[in-house]
Amino acid sequence: MKRAAFHLNLLAESEKLSSSPIRLRVMLPILALLAIVGMAVWWGTLTTQLVLARAKTSDVRSELAAKKDAHDEIIGGMTRANEESAQLKQLEFYRGGCVRWGGTFATIAEMVPVRMQLARIEIPEPPPQMLRDPKNPKRPPLLGPTNDTESVSVVMTGRAARDTTIVSFMESLEGAPFTNRLGRVTVKSVQQEPQPQKRGEPRLIAFELECRATDRRFAE
Amino acid sequence: MNSSIFQNMAPNARRSFIVTVLLGAASAMAYLFAVQPAEEALAKARREYDEAAGKLQMVNANLRNAPANKERLVSLDAALKPFRDEMLEPLLGSCAMRAKSILEPLAAGAGLSNMDYADMSPRALPLPRPLPVQLHRRQPVRFTAHGSYMGAISFLLRLEKEHPLVALQSLSISATTEPERQQIEMVLEWPAKGGRSK
Numbered sequence: 001m002k003r004a005a006f007h008l009n010l011l012a013e014s015e016k017l018s019s020s021p022i023r024l025r026v027m028l029p030i031l032a033l034l035a036i037v038g039m040a041v042w043w044g045t046l047t048t049q050l051v052l053a054r055a056k057t058s059d060v061r062s063e064l065a066a067k068k069d070a071h072d073e074i075i076g077g078m079t080r081a082n083e084e085s086a087q088l089k090q091l092e093f094y095r096g097g098c099v100r101w102g103g104t105f106a107t108i109a110e111m112v113p114v115r116m117q118l119a120r121i122e123i124p125e126p127p128p129q130m131l132r133d134p135k136n137p138k139r140p141p142l143l144g145p146t147n148d149t150e151s152v153s154v155v156m157t158g159r160a161a162r163d164t165t166i167v168s169f170m171e172s173l174e175g176a177p178f179t180n181r182l183g184r185v186t187v188k189s190v191q192q193e194p195q196p197q198k199r200g201e202p203r204l205i206a207f208e209l210e211c212r213a214t215d216r217r218f219a220e
Numbered sequence: 221m222n223s224s225i226f227q228n229m230a231p232n233a234r235r236s237f238i239v240t241v242l243l244g245a246a247s248a249m250a251y252l253f254a255v256q257p258a259e260e261a262l263a264k265a266r267r268e269y270d271e272a273a274g275k276l277q278m279v280n281a282n283l284r285n286a287p288a289n290k291e292r293l294v295s296l297d298a299a300l301k302p303f304r305d306e307m308l309e310p311l312l313g314s315c316a317m318r319a320k321s322i323l324e325p326l327a328a329g330a331g332l333s334n335m336d337y338a339d340m341s342p343r344a345l346p347l348p349r350p351l352p353v354q355l356h357r358r359q360p361v362r363f364t365a366h367g368s369y370m371g372a373i374s375f376l377l378r379l380e381k382e383h384p385l386v387a388l389q390s391l392s393i394s395a396t397t398e399p400e401r402q403q404i405e406m407v408l409e410w411p412a413k414g415g416r417s418k
Contacts, residue, residue, distance in 0.1 A: 024233075025233040025237070026236065032240045036243055036250060040250070053262060054265050056269055064275060067283065075282070077289050078282070081296055083354070088303075090347070101388045109373065124390060126390070131344060143351075144355070
């Protein structure tokens with residue numbers, strides 16, 4: 001016997017419930033509440049960390065304040081040391097340019113041959129320093145030169161009886177006692193004097209020699 | 221249509237919806253006005269802590285290096301002393317006057333006579349790196365005298381021995397008719413304080 005299917009639905013639309021065991025109308029407020037609680041926990045954690053961080057910063061700052069005087073003294077000392085070190089470096093440049101000439105001139109005096117007379121011995125003055133830029137002279141001058149060497153030469157003028165005496169003197173100047181101080185010796189001029197100094201004596205030869213000397217090097 | 225959905229909701233669902241919306245808004249407000257500022261404040265506090273901790277680390281390192289720095293200062297002072305001792309300070313505004321007080325006894329001892337001293341323009345020294353605040357220069361003084369060649373050399377030898385930082389810049393010894401009265405001219409240099417770089 002066939003039974004007729006009959007389904008009666010008397011529920012209003014608002015009275016219908018979901019077939020799901022999890023009810024959204026219950027879960028959603030719970031989730032929203034959990035979000036609030038989560039926020040509160042998050043905020044609480046952040047605030048605790050903030051308080052801790054501030055406390056640590058405060059500790060570090062008070063330690064810094066306690067060490068300030070001692071540290072300032074050290075910084076002052078370090079600044080002074082750096083300044084003195086830089087000053088010393090420049091003064092060492094000066095020392096580097098100090099050349100001892102006394103011994104050299106004493107030896108030259110011993111080496112002058114008997115038949116030779118030195119009339120003048122000279123180390124010419126160095127050329128003036130160019131501390132302004134020639135291309136832009138209006139710019140303020142430089143505080144120091146850009147090169148650190150100054151060339152030095154020794155010029156000797158005198159008279160000798162023979163040219164061989166001059167040559168032997170030049171060889172002496174280029175020899176062992178002066179190798180550290182003097183370099184190549186060149187003849188700037190040589191000429192026989194027109195008249196002998198005394199009647200019956202040979203005419204003397206006037207000469208001018210130039211010895212290249214070791215450069216003054218203003219470096220450490 | 222939206223309002224009809226809301227009106228069609230069961231009272232419980234409607235209440236739940238309103239509560240959810242209110243709680244959601246409250247949590248958004250809590251994030252915006254409590255959590256986010258706290259996060260920013262924490263980040264700032266951590267930056268401040270890192271900065272202060274870094275500074276403290278540097279301070280501690282400097283304090284540990286204090287004895288080494290003191291030693292460095294002592295050795296620098298010792299190295300600078302010879303220069304400070306020889307530094308040519310003007311006397312009555314004149315470097316030549318100061319040079320006179322140094323050279324006169326040596327020149328007289330070497331038998332030189334008619335000594336004269338003249339100020340000259342200073343010469344700059346090359347600049348070191350790093351640049352010091354106080355710069356130094358070469359201070360030349362022209363010294364002229366009469367005497368024998370050997371007298372001049374003995375003066376120079378004694379000067380170099382007693383004042384090793386005095387340098388000979390230029391020299392001229394010219395013979396005259398009297399061998400004991402040659403014309404001597406020397407330009408001698410001293411280290412001296414120059415300008416300031418800052």
